[in-house]
Amino acid sequence: MKKNFIIAxxxxxxxxxxxxNFSGSGSGDGEVGVFYYTFSDTYISSVRSAMDKMLxxxxxxxxxYDANGNQTTQTEQIQTAIAKxxxxxxxxxxxxxxxxxxxxxxxxxxxxxxxxxxxxxxxDDSVISQYDKCIFIGTDYEMADTCREK
Numbered sequence: 001m002k003k004n005f006i007i008a009x010x011x012x013x014x015x016x017x018x019x020x021n022f023s024g025s026g027s028g029d030g031e032v033g034v035f036y037y038t039f040s041d042t043y044i045s046s047v048r049s050a051m052d053k054m055l056x057x058x059x060x061x062x063x064x065y066d067a068n069g070n071q072t073t074q075t076e077q078i079q080t081a082i083a084k085x086x087x088x089x090x091x092x093x094x095x096x097x098x099x100x101x102x103x104x105x106x107x108x109x110x111x112x113x114x115x116x117x118x119x120x121x122x123x124d125d126s127v128i129s130q131y132d133k134c135i136f137i138g139t140d141y142e143m144a145d146t147c148r149e150k
Contacts, residue, residue, distance in 0.1 A: 033089050034055075035091045078105055079108065086114060090117045091119070102124075110131050
């Protein structure tokens with residue numbers, strides 16, 4: 001299941017990064033910001049390795065950010081990346097307890113017309129639908145539990 005998630009995320013990211021029109025402040029010279037809730041999580045480390053390899057193979061400039069489990073840190077990192085001209089944001093959001101963090105990230109990106117990919121940690125569909133250049137990629141945890149029982 002985890003391997004399938006990594007493959008699906010990689011394929012979608014390549015598609016989005018290669019086919020999106022990165023207009024606005026995210027010019028062609030900008031890089032992709034990849035924001036992880038923490039580097040210390042074993043699974044996230046495997047996702048990070050796969051993501052880095054995929055981005056390198058696609059010739060995409062990127063920068064990885066470690067929020068170290070702190071939403072304020074991640075939000076500040078996203079603000080900095082946007083100020084530096086990020087052309088896309090790939091976000092493993094820290095705070096999944098409410099929609100506020102995701103809404104804030106979307107609003108910052110929307111203001112500069114920057115695509116956002118949320119991954120792995122659930123973001124409500126009502127939040128994602130607020131911006132046409134935003135998507136969530138993740139597994140259906142209820143379905144995963146059902147598959148594990150069989």
